Amino acid sequence: MKVILFGSTGFIGKAVLDRCLKTPSITSLIALSRRDLPKEVAHPKLTVVILKDFKSYPESILELLKDADACIWSIGTYTWDPVVELEYPESFQKALLKVLDFKKTFTYVYLGGAFTEPDQEKTLWFYSEGRRVRGLAQTKFLEFGEQNLNVKTYVVRPGGVLAGDGIPLLGSLLPTVSVRSLAAVMVDLTVDGGSEAMVENKSIVQRGKELLSKQE
Numbered sequence: 001m002k003v004i005l006f007g008s009t010g011f012i013g014k015a016v017l018d019r020c021l022k023t024p025s026i027t028s029l030i031a032l033s034r035r036d037l038p039k040e041v042a043h044p045k046l047t048v049v050i051l052k053d054f055k056s057y058p059e060s061i062l063e064l065l066k067d068a069d070a071c072i073w074s075i076g077t078y079t080w081d082p083v084v085e086l087e088y089p090e091s092f093q094k095a096l097l098k099v100l101d102f103k104k105t106f107t108y109v110y111l112g113g114a115f116t117e118p119d120q121e122k123t124l125w126f127y128s129e130g131r132r133v134r135g136l137a138q139t140k141f142l143e144f145g146e147q148n149l150n151v152k153t154y155v156v157r158p159g160g161v162l163a164g165d166g167i168p169l170l171g172s173l174l175p176t177v178s179v180r181s182l183a184a185v186m187v188d189l190t191v192d193g194g195s196e197a198m199v200e201n202k203s204i205v206q207r208g209k210e211l212l213s214k215q216e
Contacts, residue, residue, distance in 0.1 A: 001070065002026075003070045004030045004068050005017060005030065006072070007075040007076070008033055009035065012179055012182060012183065015183035016186055019184055019186075021043045026187075026190075026191065027045055028045055029046050031049065034051065034054075054075075054091065055088065062099050070106065072111075089110075108151055108152065109156065109190050110154070111158075114157045114159040114201050142197065156185060156204060157204075158182050158204055159174055159201040163179055175202070177204050178208070182204055182208060185211065
């Protein structure tokens with residue numbers, strides 16, 4: 001299975017990268033990154049592609065993306081930059097359509113958030129601008145799947161993501177999940193799919209726990 005990964009240098013992306021490399025059914029991993037990855041993550045099935053502009057995909061890059069079976073999108077910003085959140089995925093999707101094999105299903109997993117808001121008119125009491133931007137990005141992502149029948153889309157919507165196995169510090173005030181559980185679920189959706197297009201934090205926690213227990 002050939003998988004494309006975006007965001008491999010981020011907090012969550014690093015965990016996803018590690019999980020992909022440890023998943024036998026993923027035989028080829030193309031990590032699109034602005035900078036080189038640490039030497040310690042070098043792996044026979046990992047190809048790191050340096051891409052300075054995530055809105056431009058030259059033919060040499062498109063050639064590498066051919067025959068891909070899936071993509072995991074874990075790029076995001078803490079400032080909710082519309083260029084990163086909206087323009088980057090839109091540019092990739094346009095490029096993807098040029099090389100997509102319409103004879104097979106392409107699985108597309110997107111990292112969203114528990115508090116993103118698709119309704120652009122809804123009154124919000126905190127982080128309103130950012131939640132709307134991410135909500136709009138989520139909507140456009142799902143629309144890409146609806147418009148292309150061979151594309152199967154999944155959105156994971158974690159709450160607070162904790163390092164390692166995760167030790168919640170806020171009690172029940174905020175839904176949380178460990179980064180290892182989140183990564184396990186994202187990769188499992190990529191490989192085996194799921195029954196729901198929108199995977200909420202509670203489901204991520206439960207499914208992640210089951211996946212990690214099988215690994216141990």
